[in-house]
Amino acid sequence: MTRDDLIDFVYDEAATIDQMRWDDWLALFHTDGRYWMPLEWQQDDPILQPSLMYEDRLLLTVRVERLAGERTFSQKPKSRCHHLMERPRVLSVGEDDGVYKLRTSFIYTETRGDLLERYSGWVGHELVEVDGALQIKLKRIDLINFDAPFSNIQLFI
């Protein structure tokens, strides 16, 4: 994988979410992949410390299927989102462990009805190659205001 392949992956993943292509997005996750939004600056433990989200593919599948439901009341009307990303920085091309690491600065916007909220932070990707394609082992969202109270965050940063 070239650096451009890795960088394109991060932008493409964000586009998949913004276009609400949920099944395509789920397919980007490794079977043991995790989506993690820590509750603490530089948190290193997702199990014995609290987080805003720590989900495996099963739980992400539940979220995605719920978004399509007829009785998903918090999605009447539906939310939409937008990722504004700075160019991802490639931190590792996996020479030692086969794990590609990137970190990207972002502003994420989610809107529903007349309300619009923005969130800023950094997303860390750990990617591995499976059958010639990149998959997400870990997507980690570090919000700058991880300790602030939020209203509903319904889609995926």
Next chain:
Amino acid sequence: MDRYRGNSQAIADLVKGHAIHRDVYVNEEIFELEMEQLFPNSWIYIGHESQIRNTGDFITSKIGNQPVLASRHRDGQVYVMHNRCPHKGVKIASEPCGNTGKFFRCPYHAWSFKTDGSLLAIPLKKGYEGTGFDTDQAARGLTRIENVKIYRGLIFVRLADEGLSFEEFFGESLSTIDNMADRSPEGELEVISQPIRYMHTCNWKMLVENQTDTCHPMVAHESSAGTAVSVWEREKHNFTKTPMAVQLYAPFMSPYEFYEGAGIRVWPNGHGHTGVSGSIHQDYEDVDGYQDMMVEAYGKDRAAEILGDIRHNTVYFPNIMVKGPVGILRNFIPLGVDKTLVESWVFKLKGAPDKLYERALMYNRFINAPTSIVGHDDLEMYERAQEGLLSNGNEWVNLRRLWEDEEPEDTTEVVNGTSERQMRNQFYAWRKFMVQNMDQTVEAAE
């Protein structure tokens, strides 16, 4: 012209029991009176002792809209005081928690106070000589709050000088806190992590009522818990055991009959709980070693008694919910008539296996976080109610479910688990504590 201030009859008329007037949720004057009357008259939770273990440790909190400060003094005691400098009113402590060392120091003019609130020093003190300052309230330092009770480490405070004692206010309802703490083999709870915080644009009482609302999970949470169940049914052949996540979600889809049978217990002064003879928490997987630890700590019979009492949600009037068997406390903090901050805390059971803490953190994350697919639908309901109640087509909220004529108010009773009795119970207490010690400026109802 104020409609409710000084008019205890007008306030009382808002609560018929089976019907509650919408003004309790949408009227600004009522909200102000809750801040002036209800919260100061009640015993309010401000934090846990384990957050202020060491001398100089402090936490900040609010009672109604009044900022307070709790600190550990060098005599080992916890002191609670108003968080304002007696000089120009500056908040002394500006962070949720910390350690102030040997004294508090106001950043404006460097007035300093011992960690029990008493005045330590004022720079250029000679400017106060012969001025009469010694007779001022300011000379006594940070205003101390006397009515403080620490129960199993939970710190409760009553601002009003007069009122029910802690024991009178809570009575037998303390059994939920006892059960939660007794689930630790050492009988001790610890707060070792920050809470999950969730902003709500709705009145705080809607959140409290929802805690004992057993007819909504199968409806409002169909899209979340129901989807979790259907995804699990489809995928389970890929798993060797039921994941912790599925164990937590699935019981939310329990049918009406389950909740009816599980029962609701009401207590005097507005406290009460769902899950008397069982709850959605009763079928979690056993955690290795825990049973043995509990038997060793308490003996076989007492351990069985503690672990067999699996309550659902206990509402402590006015504004907290304790989920004893999981170790979660939710604090519904009123910010405005239509604005509430929810802080959901997880207690660690001292001496118990980490797996229990892992599960409690997972539960808090799934259900009480702003990212929670269960929380999303609850908040949607509250927001829709906050708007819907502005309609003049019907000014009353209906709480008629399983109403009986001459329903007693301050009593202990177990009822059908789908009753709205506990919600009514909260309003009887609300009515009582709103008007306690209120100045009567209007003599007769208009």
